[in-house]
Amino acid sequence: MAPEQNLNLSVLLRPASAAAQAGLFALMAGIAVAEALPVETMLKWPNDILAGGAKLAGILIDAAPRDQNLEWLVIGIGINLAKAPEIPGRATTALASHGVSMAPDDAATAVLEALSRWHQAKPEQIIAAWLSRAHPLGTKLTINGSRTGNFAGLTAAGELRLAIGGKIEIFNTGEVMLAHTNGEG
Numbered sequence: 687m688a689p690e691q692n693l694n695l696s697v698l699l700r701p702a703s704a705a706a707q708a709g710l711f712a713l714m715a716g717i718a719v720a721e722a723l724p725v726e727t728m729l730k731w732p733n734d735i736l737a738g739g740a741k742l743a744g745i746l747i748d749a750a751p752r753d754q755n756l757e758w759l760v761i762g763i764g765i766n767l768a769k770a771p772e773i774p775g776r777a778t779t780a781l782a783s784h785g786v787s788m789a790p791d792d793a794a795t796a797v798l799e800a801l802s803r804w805h806q807a808k809p810e811q812i813i814a815a816w817l818s819r820a821h822p823l824g825t826k827l828t829i830n831g832s833r834t835g836n837f838a839g840l841t842a843a844g845e846l847r848l849a850i851g852g853k854i855e856i857f858n859t860g861e862v863m864l865a866h867t868n869g870e871g
Contacts, residue, residue: 691768718800826865
């Protein structure tokens with residue numbers, strides 16, 4: 687349960703999309719949240735929105751594939767508006783800590799408006815917009831606590847490309863830590 691005056695929002699979609707493209711919806715939601723918040727943010731693959739290097743918001747996706755397509759998809763969005771929960775090993779922040787007050791209803795409206803704008807975007811537009819708000823190419827990342835390499839971009843389906851030992855490895859899910867956050871990410 688989120689602290690009072692924070693935002694938990696779920697959006698049900700019935701997209702006409704291939705199941706393999708479900709990851710693009712997390713990226714799209716991250717862009718929408720970043721656009722909706724009146725502070726400088728950075729996106730961290732696959733589902734975090736950071737402010738000042740600390741987690742300000744997060745995205746969760748749940749989907750039901752049918753054959754090769756998505757029957758439905760739920761985007762869960764949590765934004766720390768008033769108070770940041772304590773999460774062991776992670777730096778967290780709230781919008782209020784950045785001098786901004788935003789009511790949950792206002793934040794929900796702003797996020798939904800941004801999602802509406804991005805919902806019909808082409809995959810390459812989503813990827814380009816996400817990359818423009820993310821950690822730079824070449825950033826050292828550790829995924830799942832064991833694979834460390836340099837961020838090499840995203841696939842057309844929104845998967846992480848990580849350069850490790852002269853090869854590119856592809857990840858479609860995982861916990862990513864940015865090297866410069868000293869284990870917090």
